[in-house]
Amino acid sequence: MTTDTPTDTPQDLPQRAMRTHETRANTLNGAAPTPGAFERADRPAVTVDVVILTVRTGRLEVLLVRRDHAPFAGMWGFPGGLVRPDESLEDAALRELRQETGASGADVYLEQLYTFGEPARDPRTRVITVVYYVLERPGQIHTRAPGSDGGAEAQLFPAYDTPPLAFDHGDILRYTLQRLRGKLEYTTIGFQLLPPEFTLSELQEVYEAILNRPLDKRNFRKKLLITRIVEPTQRMKMVGQHRPARLYRFNPKASA
Amino acid sequence: MTTDTPTDTPQDLPQRAMRTHETRANTLNGAAPTPGAFERADRPAVTVDVVILTVRTGRLEVLLVRRDHAPFAGMWGFPGGLVRPDESLEDAALRELRQETGASGADVYLEQLYTFGEPARDPRTRVITVVYYVLERPGQIHTRAPGSDGGAEAQLFPAYDTPPLAFDHGDILRYTLQRLRGKLEYTTIGFQLLPPEFTLSELQEVYEAILNRPLDKRNFRKKLLITRIVEPTQRMKMVGQHRPARLYRFNPKASA
DNA sequence: CCAATAGTGTCTTTGAGACAATATATG
């Protein structure tokens, strides 16, 4: 993951003779007079993988696709695919998102997570993957049953309790959850998992699902209301045989 | 930069006919029965760029290389180059670091920053660059004068006041400094810019150089000593006609 | 009236930030 500690004594790499000049000739910045020079170089495949998250029934869930080919056939992994020559990395991520969920991709939270490029992470060939994660509001994800013809089987799993994942996707998921927990505390990222109007209990449910621990109701509400991050609407949510809950909306003006 | 806000209404991408199946055939996860399928696909070039930072005379400085070829000939930019087929991204970054600074690469702080891949960011061809940043202790960087034969001219510039940079390197530098300021507050990253033993004034200088603003001396020391992040040595630094300063060392055991 | 969820306030502790005077070395 992110090198949060100093790189500990990196081993020397094998170097060929005439290191400096040879290296420069292989360098875009060092500029080959013949522009075709780097075209012929061995190039890694570049893919985008997308970790799609949502909260359902008070639980954080992640969309996984069942692989029907080697390597890792039968295992689950993230949707992903090659970046096309003329699309940006973010566009590629949105394309994968639309393809796997049927969602429009509008109004989702999309953030680049990290780029994974260990030479052996894909046994077939060198693949460098740029990973994005996505937060979807409830009900936006349409999964695919096994045997359906829209593509491979796709399903939501509890994000903190998935089956073993293909490639290095287990590491990637752990890192995603870590990033998400961190951002929850100093950003308003949590609102991306709720509809425009929500009760404070629903919001707390989202926070608890991500942090994977219970929060105190009074402290939670106090903080939200003092910082004016949410503002009450005139509407109530009345379901079940108990006191109705006020609906709130996110207030983008309150920064903290 | 990092998409810190929701992606606002991403425009639809042009889609070719037979979208789903066609796309799958172009997908590593979707697994071509003929492994050569994706080998022939158009592949972007993948480079690593390295933002090398150090603190010199109380100022945060960044190493820049003068470009002697188009595009952006004569402008300054970060060291960087193509990732080789058998090296990891981090190894590629360390190789660039060694090449440009003569530093061993041991004992530096190296962290992946972000991956930039806008299709037009390099006018020659599609280039996706994985950016790392590096924190070097003082005196580890050997710059190159113009006309020297070790490679292109390389020089340290004030990180908050550089000449205009090639490509999107100006954006990259701004983002690096933002990341660095952020991490300074909740990690011990700052010690990577100092020798093993240092005075508290020197440490404060590093913090002020990165944050680009003065800090209160008493509050700064109080926090460090209470949290036990630094511990005193028996040695003093005696230079100049004034009171000597105690030398401290970083205490990795104190987490906060 | 029972069940179920919504809603509310106080106290303590901790950390951040503003602020100024004394100590110790050299020349």
Added chain:
DNA sequence: CATATATTGTCTCAAAGACACTATTGG
């Protein structure tokens, strides 16, 4: 003793966290 930097403590305020009872609805 003049100069330059090192070193030290108090007060205030804000935010975080522990903690329990009342309110309102439907059946």
